[in-house]
Amino acid sequence: MKEAYDCGLIIKELREKANMTQQELGRKINRDKGIISRYENNYQPVPFETMRTFAAIFNVSMDYLAGMEKQRSISTMGLTDEQIEIVQSLSDTFREMNIGKSIDKSSEQYNVLGKILVNLFKGKK
Numbered sequence: 001m002k003e004a005y006d007c008g009l010i011i012k013e014l015r016e017k018a019n020m021t022q023q024e025l026g027r028k029i030n031r032d033k034g035i036i037s038r039y040e041n042n043y044q045p046v047p048f049e050t051m052r053t054f055a056a057i058f059n060v061s062m063d064y065l066a067g068m069e070k071q072r073s074i075s076t077m078g079l080t081d082e083q084i085e086i087v088q089s090l091s092d093t094f095r096e097m098n099i100g101k102s103i104d105k106s107s108e109q110y111n112v113l114g115k116i117l118v119n120l121f122k123g124k125k
Contacts (some may be wrong), residue, residue, distance in 0.1 A: 006068040008042040014058040015040075029053050086115045 015025050015036075022033035022040070029050060038044035046054070055062050056075065063069040074091070076084045089112045 006042065007046060007067070008040040010065055010067065011036075011046070011054060012040040014054070014060065016104065020060060025057070029058055033035065082115075083119060086119060089115070 013021070022036040026033045026036045031050075035044070039046050039050075051062060051065055054060075055065055056077070059075050061069060074087060076087060079087065093112060
């Protein structure tokens, strides 16, 4: 049997996992904690734009907030193309390791780590 969708519960769980109070979350979206409480208790529907803001704050997809996917997503907003490539490489490497796919872990991991280090220290003197 499929679980019932509970948007408020999803928001509350994400907020608590982020160690945020209702007041802190409200401040991030320019609302008072009472609005957050109404969202979490499903007394008031969450407007689309607010859902988009929650997705960005908690680094999840809109599908996750809508109860359609159980996987979290990684936002690449504000990253350069090179940084996005590094994040994708890390994700691919971890995924392959987790499914037990035989890959040349050491050379691939060193390559990704090298890219990370170069990226971190770019422009630093």
